[in-house]
Amino acid sequence: MKIDRSVVRSLSLFDRMSDADLDRLLTHATPRRVPQGDAVFEQGQTATNFFLLLHGRLKVTQVTEDGQQIIVRVVHPGDLFGFAKALQRSDYPGTATAATESLALSWPTDLWPQFVEQNPLLAVSTMQTIGQRLEEAHTRIREMSTQEVERRVAHAVLRLSHQAGRKEKGGIRIDFPISRQDIAEMTGTTLHTVSRILSAWEQKGLVEGGRQKLIICDLPGLAALADGGRD
């Protein structure tokens, strides 16, 4: 079950790691294919593994006691995910579902300490990753506290276009199936409101919608909307 170095060499996470170190890491990794719609792990399960996404997209969701769902984040290729143990948790705080057919590498959590010890750089970049994630969370809190829905949706869409945008004729396409419901769960609103907003945007030529599809046609226009009504 040996994975070739070249598969991961390009990822920024392993930038400065020696071939030997990298190989040692990979000998313990198990590849795991995840069909669209399947979960890699579920909220509350004991955290037995941590993962690295190679290909595809995952949505990490949380469900409240009363059944409401929110999307905590989207996992993109090259991202580590499910490293609950690194944060001293024994279970996964959310569910990771494949939005598209995905491929991940998996390590047993027990290996994390070695993993880090052998690669101080990895520890640092993990810290950095978590730090970024904390900042993202605060940004989201700030937005939800101070901005009305349309701007929040604009920000969310812009973020998606950075992280998952693929140039296409006519605009930038979000490179995985995403529904109005998903966007609603990312911005703290309802699919109805999102639908209305996107329809309005489509009228103005800012985006082009469709079933589980979203293409940004006028990025600067959207950015202006997101930056808000400061005249």
Added chain:
Amino acid sequence: MKIDRSVVRSLSLFDRMSDADLDRLLTHATPRRVPQGDAVFEQGQTATNFFLLLHGRLKVTQVTEDGQQIIVRVVHPGDLFGFAKALQRSDYPGTATAATESLALSWPTDLWPQFVEQNPLLAVSTMQTIGQRLEEAHTRIREMSTQEVERRVAHAVLRLSHQAGRKEKGGIRIDFPISRQDIAEMTGTTLHTVSRILSAWEQKGLVEGGRQKLIICDLPGLAALADGGRD
């Protein structure tokens, strides 16, 4: 400028650290008194130091480009704060203001690597701290996405009572000056709404309000409110 071990010995952060290690740490620390209303550091400043709060309370705030303010978190005695560098940031992401007269220990950020190297335990517990903070942020996002204002305020007040509650005749008092505006900035609403909610609660005997003052009289009652309307 030698600080006595006993001052910090009781903090969970230093639980398992040897006296010698602790002393080594403290030789590099500078105590810093912060009068009420003063800032320890401000949003955007270069992160030159990281801190440990010994006494008092701090509010960490962020201001949006358009001047809106939110409270990111409250710092309690025993908490590390301002460790931007550990997250690979060069500047402080928020402003830390003393809600009461406070006392903090300060270290130059340059020392962080040594700090951690000499105390692997510290690295672990920092990770843990950041992990917790990330979870708190997600909790807040979840609440803001799914709950109406009254429940959010209830949760915020309960959290405060855990972290800063002091038993007093007639209830649990939040042990530092906190205004309706503050609570509004913690829950993403306006001081008007908070005022109305607290007034209503006071009618029902759940809390006792006052100028920059809050006493929880009926904790279970509040908890029921926070847990929400599931019948």
Added chain:
DNA sequence: CGCATTATTGAAGGAGTTCAACCTTGGTGG
């Protein structure tokens, strides 16, 4: 082809904001 999933759109209603006026409290300085 039929059905489930996703999306659109109208109408009604409500929770919370905004605007505005007024009240309370405690600190300061004359």
Added chain:
DNA sequence: CCACCAAGGTTGAACTCCTTCAATAATGCG
């Protein structure tokens, strides 16, 4: 020592953004 003022708090009324309810339409998969 008390008058005054600023900061914090209360409360009403109007309004609005968004949700909720509801019904219908499009899309694509089995």
